Amino acid sequence: MPQRRYLVASAIVVLLLALLPLAGSRYAVDLATEVLIYALFALSLNVIIGFTGNISFGHAAYFAIGGYACAILLTTYNWPLLFALPAAVVLAGLVAAVVGYFCVRLTQIYFAMLTLAFAMLVWGVAFKWKEVTGGDDGFTGIKLPEMLAHHVRFFYFTLAVVAAGVAALWVICHSAFGLTLVAVRENAVRAGFIGIDTRRMRWAAFTVAGTFGGLAGALFGMYHRGMYIENAYWTESANVLIMVLLGGIYSFVGPIFGAAALHLLQTFTNQYTPYWPTVLGLILLVIVLVLPDGLIGLAARFKARRGKT
Amino acid sequence: MTLTMFTLNAFYGLALAMNMFIIASGLNLIFGVLRVINFAHGMFYMFGAYITFTVAKSWGAPFFVGVLAAAAALGLIAFAIERLLLRHLYDREHLMQLLFTFALVLLMSDAAKMIWGTDQYSVGYPPGLGGAINLGFVVLPQYQLFLCAIGPLIAVAMWLLVDRTRWGRVVRAATQDREMLAALGVNVPMVYAAVFTIGSALAGVGGALAAPRIALVPGMDATIINECFIIVIIGGLGNLWGSFLGALAFGFVVQFGTVLAPNWQDVLPYLLMLVVLLIRPWGLLGRPETN
Amino acid sequence: MSAMLSIAGLWKSFAGFVATRDVALDLKAGEVHAVIGPNGAGKTTFFNLITGHLRPDKGAVSFEGRDLVGLPPQKIVRLGIARSFQRINIYPRLTVFENVQVALIAHEGQQWNLFRPGRSLHREATAELLELVGLAAEAAETAGELSYGKQKQLELAIALASQPRLLLLDEPTAGMSPQETAATIASVRDIVKARGLTLLFTEHDMAVVFGIAERISVLHHGEIIASGEPDAVRNDPEVKRVYLGEGGGHG
Numbered sequence: 037m038p039q040r041r042y043l044v045a046s047a048i049v050v051l052l053l054a055l056l057p058l059a060g061s062r063y064a065v066d067l068a069t070e071v072l073i074y075a076l077f078a079l080s081l082n083v084i085i086g087f088t089g090n091i092s093f094g095h096a097a098y099f100a101i102g103g104y105a106c107a108i109l110l111t112t113y114n115w116p117l118l119f120a121l122p123a124a125v126v127l128a129g130l131v132a133a134v135v136g137y138f139c140v141r142l143t144q145i146y147f148a149m150l151t152l153a154f155a156m157l158v159w160g161v162a163f164k165w166k167e168v169t170g171g172d173d174g175f176t177g178i179k180l181p182e183m184l185a186h187h188v189r190f191f192y193f194t195l196a197v198v199a200a201g202v203a204a205l206w207v208i209c210h211s212a213f214g215l216t217l218v219a220v221r222e223n224a225v226r227a228g229f230i231g232i233d234t235r236r237m238r239w240a241a242f243t244v245a246g247t248f249g250g251l252a253g254a255l256f257g258m259y260h261r262g263m264y265i266e267n268a269y270w271t272e273s274a275n276v277l278i279m280v281l282l283g284g285i286y287s288f289v290g291p292i293f294g295a296a297a298l299h300l301l302q303t304f305t306n307q308y309t310p311y312w313p314t315v316l317g318l319i320l321l322v323i324v325l326v327l328p329d330g331l332i333g334l335a336a337r338f339k340a341r342r343g344k345t
Numbered sequence: 346m347t348l349t350m351f352t353l354n355a356f357y358g359l360a361l362a363m364n365m366f367i368i369a370s371g372l373n374l375i376f377g378v379l380r381v382i383n384f385a386h387g388m389f390y391m392f393g394a395y396i397t398f399t400v401a402k403s404w405g406a407p408f409f410v411g412v413l414a415a416a417a418a419l420g421l422i423a424f425a426i427e428r429l430l431l432r433h434l435y436d437r438e439h440l441m442q443l444l445f446t447f448a449l450v451l452l453m454s455d456a457a458k459m460i461w462g463t464d465q466y467s468v469g470y471p472p473g474l475g476g477a478i479n480l481g482f483v484v485l486p487q488y489q490l491f492l493c494a495i496g497p498l499i500a501v502a503m504w505l506l507v508d509r510t511r512w513g514r515v516v517r518a519a520t521q522d523r524e525m526l527a528a529l530g531v532n533v534p535m536v537y538a539a540v541f542t543i544g545s546a547l548a549g550v551g552g553a554l555a556a557p558r559i560a561l562v563p564g565m566d567a568t569i570i571n572e573c574f575i576i577v578i579i580g581g582l583g584n585l586w587g588s589f590l591g592a593l594a595f596g597f598v599v600q601f602g603t604v605l606a607p608n609w610q611d612v613l614p615y616l617l618m619l620v621v622l623l624i625r626p627w628g629l630l631g632r633p634e635t636n
Numbered sequence: 637m638s639a640m641l642s643i644a645g646l647w648k649s650f651a652g653f654v655a656t657r658d659v660a661l662d663l664k665a666g667e668v669h670a671v672i673g674p675n676g677a678g679k680t681t682f683f684n685l686i687t688g689h690l691r692p693d694k695g696a697v698s699f700e701g702r703d704l705v706g707l708p709p710q711k712i713v714r715l716g717i718a719r720s721f722q723r724i725n726i727y728p729r730l731t732v733f734e735n736v737q738v739a740l741i742a743h744e745g746q747q748w749n750l751f752r753p754g755r756s757l758h759r760e761a762t763a764e765l766l767e768l769v770g771l772a773a774e775a776a777e778t779a780g781e782l783s784y785g786k787q788k789q790l791e792l793a794i795a796l797a798s799q800p801r802l803l804l805l806d807e808p809t810a811g812m813s814p815q816e817t818a819a820t821i822a823s824v825r826d827i828v829k830a831r832g833l834t835l836l837f838t839e840h841d842m843a844v845v846f847g848i849a850e851r852i853s854v855l856h857h858g859e860i861i862a863s864g865e866p867d868a869v870r871n872d873p874e875v876k877r878v879y880l881g882e883g884g885g886h887g
Contacts, residue, residue, distance in 0.1 A: 091440070142626050144439075145382060149578045150622050152571075153615045160612030208750045215754030216747035219738040222727035229687070229725075230742040230798055231713040237747065270571070274447070281444055286729065311458075317451030324434065324445045 050199055057188045065191045067303065071296045072198040073255045078279040078291035079205050080248035085277075086285035087209060088238045089221030091148045093273055094155025095249055097135070100162060100268035102128040102250025103257035104169055110258075111179045112168075124254045125247055131158075132246020133239075140238040143224075152270060159268040174264035178257060194255055201251055202292075208244060209288055217241055278316070282323060346604075352483045354600050360489035362596025363496025364555050368569065369576040369588050370503060371547030377583030378520050378540045379435070381442050385449035387570030388457075389419050389545045393552025394561050395457065398466050401556075408471030412553040419549030420542045427541040432534060450566070463563050468556040488557055495554070499547075500589050507585065516540060520583070575618045581631020590629050594621075640665040640834055641686075641802060646695035648685055648858075655681045656692070657859040663802070668828060668835045670845045673855035679838040680722055682855065683806050687719050688712045699802065718800035720791040722807045722838075728780030732771055735779050735790055736762045739797030761797075768827060769793045770819075785816045792824065796831075803828065805837040809844055817841065821848060846870070854878075 053072075057065050081095045106124035109115040115123070135154045139147055162169045169175055184190045208214055220227045220234045228234050257263040266272065275298075283294020301319070305312045346354075372386045393415035401411035426449065434442050469475070474487045507513040518526050519536050527533045559565070576595050580587030595614060602613040609616075627633050641663035648656040655678045663669055673679055684690040686697055688709040697704040704712055727735050740758040741747055766772045769789045774782060779790060788808065795803060808824060809817040825848045828835045839845050845852060846866050853863040854875050862872040869875055 091443070138623065142622070145582065146578065146622065146626060149574060149618065152574075153619045153622070156571075156615040157612060157619070160609065160615070163611070164608055207753075210753050210755070211751055212741045212746040212749040212754045212757055214750075215734065215738055216741060218730060219727050219735075219742075222729055223725060226721075226725045226727065226794075227738075227742070229709045229713060229719065230739045230794065231710045231745075232742045232747055233710055240748075271567075278444075278447065281440060285440070311455050313451040314455040317448040317455075320444050320448035320451070321430075324437075324441050324448065325430075 046202075050195065053195055054192070057191060062187060065187055067300070069187075069191045069194050069259055071299050072194050073252050073259065074276070074279060074295040074299050075292045076198045076201050076255070077249055077252035077276050078283065078295040079202060079288075080245045080252060081276050082280050082285055082288075082291045083205070083209065083217075083241050083245040083248070085280055086287075086290070087214060087217040087221060088241045089224075090143065090238065091277070092151040092242075092245070093148045093270060093277070094151035094153070094158075095245070095276055096268055096270070096272035097155035097158040098128040098132050098246035098249035099253035099256065099272065099276075100158060100263065100265075101131055102253030103263040103267060104162060104175060104253075105250075106254035107175050107178045107257045107263050108168060111175075111177065114179070117181050117184070121251075121254055125251045128250020128253065129243055129247035132249075133243040136239050136242030136246065140235050140242060152273070155268070155270060155273060159265060159270075162265045162268050169263075169265075172265055174262055175257075176262040178261045178263075180258055180261070184258070190259065194259070197251070197255060201248055205244075205248060206288065213237075213240070278320070282319070349483045350604075353485070354604055355597070356483075356485055356493070357489060358597040358600030359593075360492040360596075361600055362592045362594075363492045364551060364558070365572060365576055365595055366496050366589055366592035367499055367554065368548050368551030369573045369580075369592055370499070370585065371544035371551070372573045373544075373577045373580070373583060373585065373588040374503070374547070375541055375544035376577065377585075378516055379537055380439075380520075381431070381435075382439075382446070383541075383544075384443065384446035384570060385453060386545070386548050386573060387566035387568075388450050388453040389423065389548035390552035390555070390569050391457065391561075391566040392422070392453065393419055393549030394468075394556040394559075394565070395461050395466070395552075396549070397553040397556045398468050398561055399461075401471075402466070402468055408468075408557075411468075411556075412550060415549040415553035416546045420546040423545030424538060424542045427538045431541065432537065435537070454563070454566070458563065466561040468561070470557045492554065496592075500585070504585055572614060575614045577628075579618055579621045579628055581628030584628070584630045587628055587630035594629075639663055640667075640700055641836070642696070642698045643686070644696045646682075646685060646697065647693045648681060648690060649693060655858050656685060657857070659695070659855075659858070659860055661853060661860070661863070663834060663836060665801075665834055666832060668825070668848055668850045669837075670849035670852045671836065671838045671855055672840060672842075672845055672852060673838075674840060677855040678858040679855055680806055681858070683719065683804055683838065687717065687804065713798055713800075716799075716801040717804065718795040718798045718802070719804040720788075720795045720806060720808060722810060724784070724787045724791065726779045726787055726790055726794065728778070730779055731776055732766065732779050732782065732790055733762055733775040736765050736793050736797050739794045743798045765793045765796055768796070768823075770823065785812050785820075788812065789820065792820075792827075796827065800833065802834045802836065805835065807838055807840070809839065809841060817844060824848075 053068060056068055077099055081092065084090055084092045084095070102124045105127045106120050109120035109123055110117065135151070139150045139154070142150055163171055165171070180190075184193055216227070216232060217237055220232065220237055224234050253267070256267070279294040279298045280291045281294070282298055283292065284290030301315070302312055305315050309315075368386070368390050372383060375381055375383050375386070396415045396418050397408070397411035400406050400414045401408045431445070434445055470488050474491050477484045477486045478490065507516060515526070515531055515536055519533060572595065576591040577588055578591075579594055580589070580591030594617060598613055598617050599610065603610045606613070621629060625631075639662040641661070643659060643661040646656055646659040647654070659682065671679055671682065681690065685692050686704065688704065688707050688711070692705060695705075699715055699717060702715060704715075727738065730738070734755075737754070737758055740761055741754065744758070746752070746757065763772065763775070766775055769792050771786060771789055771793065774786060779787065782790065792805070792808065795805070805824070809820050812820060821844050824835070827833070849866060851864060852866055852869045853860050854869060854872075856878050861878060862869050862875045
């Protein structure tokens with residue numbers, strides 16, 4: 037059963053990651069923490085792109101809401117993490133539900149532009165509400181509980197939360213709901229005619245995506261001990277969008293690879309040259325002209341070719 | 346607000362709208378015919394402005410030579426991109442076209458950095474248009490007057506081109522059924538190339554004309570592309586007069602917004618788009634896609 | 637016996653062009669009824685008006701006593717009507733198996749279930765349906781890669797998955813070779829009789845129609861010019877003039 041193979045593979049990956057801190061490199065542990073957070077962020081966006089076939093240009097909004105809400109609850113209101121984190125995630129989900137309600141009335145580019153409009157509104161609020169969010173100075177000095185102050189313990193915390201998030205998304209995406217979403221992506225007209233309310237399904241998917249995006253954002257804020265309004269700007273949305281498209285939208289794990297690949301590439305490239313945009317541009321050209329299914333598609337083609345010889 | 350202030354702001358709003366229309370109409374034309382959303386359109390605009398700077402300021406040529414140079418250069422660049430790369434992507438999914446234009450943005454942004462560096466530049470008003478006209482109760486700058494005149498001129502020219510010429514009829518037919526058109530012996534690839542070239546040249550011209558009004562800084566492409574999207578979406582994707590209306594709405598909202606609600610000025614265009622899309626989901630003059 | 641599907645005074649125009657002109661039809665439960673007509677007669681428009689994809693300008697459509705006008709397609713499906721499309725309308729990147737499975741999931745209202753794995757639901761019922769339409773061997777293949785004829789069979793399986801009482805098939809044998817046509821029509825007839833379904837289908841292959849239809853209606857320029865038993869229709873002078881006069885027989 038392929039399920040068991042995936043379970044084993046994931047267990048191995050988690051185990052390997054858990055052993056990472058033993059290598060003794062702070063740099064590696066921090067990098068892994070960042071990759072995990074972006075992986076969850078990218079996976080959440082793919083619930084919209086890969087699973088309903090629409091593109092969102094404004095996913096950073098929920099990332100930012102999760103991040104800011106968690107930061108503010110922890111620091112300004114002194115909530116314990118046990119309450120602050122779920123509350124932030126729920127808030128992100130609620131906003132996604134409200135925004136999604138309006139966005140799913142449209143499709144394709146109009147849908148995408150509406151998601152962008154709402155995201156920029158969120159950015160605008162974060163910018164203007166200086167007293168609460170810190171405006172363009174950002175919200176700094178986030179108070180973390182004692183036990184998460186050390187970077188290794190925070191890494192394990194992130195690993196646990198992200199693993200749980202990925203597992204939850206896996207269940208949702210492979211459920212009857214997930215299969216129906218894919219049908220909606222493949223042929224919305226047909227799906228409508230087997231009794232599916234495609235608009236409501238896309239709304240639900242949007243809300244799920246926003247919820248898990250908010251979770252990623254909360255982790256992000258805590259990791260950086262601060263949230264900045266750039267995290268709500270459309271460039272952040274574009275960044276995660278590229279991660280998803282790079283990894284491949286037609287598989288569940290594609291975005292994880294996309295997030296890892298993009299973030300690692302970016303980090304390493306920035307150490308050697310200021311021309312990361314050129315590198316990324318060339319990568320994108322390669323994908324478009326040669327690898328339309330992303331990295332996962334490339335892997336699938338390798339497998340197919342090996343099977344033939 | 347006094348009459349003077351109101352007139353002045355309305356006037357500036359109109360000038361801004363006309364400048365934006367020139368740029369947005371190019372994006373609209375490209376989408377209307379090729380069904381491609383060119384994210385690099387903002388980059389073309391930026392290049393138009395920078396090229397005008399180089400030609401008019403660094404080389405000392407007259408301003409309007411700079412504008413022509415911008416149009417020509419962007420036309421050439423766009424033609425090359427279309428012929429060599431974009432033409433392979435028309436039948437692919439929109440996702441791929443999106444990524445491609447993203448890639449263009451990235452590559453061109455670093456190219457701009459290499460050619461012009463990261464300093465801020467400015468271009469002065471051309472001689473003859475640097476002054477102002479005194480109407481008694483208000484004083485109107487000449488350059489903005491020029492923009493208010495040239496915007497509608499270009500709108501009418503485009504309308505005549507698409508609606509009244511044989512070439513325009515071919516272009517309109519190409520949006521409906523390009524296979525049929527090819528079967529009738531029309532060189533569809535050249536039509537597409539021409540549309541992409543003209544649309545991008547418009548971005549270049551828009552940038553060139555904007556240069557005296559604004560500061561030339563890296564990142565000006567990002568602001569402009571968002572604003573163009575807003576205008577085109579508000580007006581209705583693919584509709585020329587829709588873009589004109591959208592640009593007008595944009596220009597007035599932004600200009601008056603800057604004066605009346607300075608804290609919210611960055612968000613106002615998005616609010617405008619939100620309101621329009623909630624009332625008329627396909628834009629003011631748009632219609633739902635029927636494919 | 638009162639009619640299962642009752643259509644009266646149906647009109648539809650598009651910007652001045654009358655696509656459907658005062659159409660009336662009564663379908664009894666268990667009947668096999670064909671709607672024939674040349675291309676452009678308005679057959680697909682007629683179907684779209686019944687299934688909620690288009691809204692009629694005037695007229696009534698009722699199914700088992702319930703008024704259908706104004707209902708969206710997904711509600712009409714739930715009332716017991718299923719339909720296949722003239723142009724292939726499947727889920728290209730899903731497997732054949734998943735194509736049918738999704739229809740069953742939707743029929744059972746399980747599309748909101750976020751927990752039960754999609755691939756494990758309705759496996760037997762899916763296999764049965766695939767067996768019925770002759771696609772059991774292709775279950776694991778990607779639907780988009782099937783041959784045209786097999787995709788049409790998949791269309792039929794998807795339509796049957798919603799357990800309809802009334803089946804609307806829009807040109808079920810369009811584009812098929814003569815052998816495929818014969819096989820498809822035979823299997824459709826068997827399925828319909830075995831499950832006691834009512835069948836309304838459009839066609840312009842005469843052999844197909846006269847082979848299985850119990851009653852035939854002829855559509856011409858959006859208007860029904862004849863309706864009745866096959867022999868009566870075959871010998872109707874108006875039908876002969878309009879249909880057979882236009883370039884001889886079909887099929």
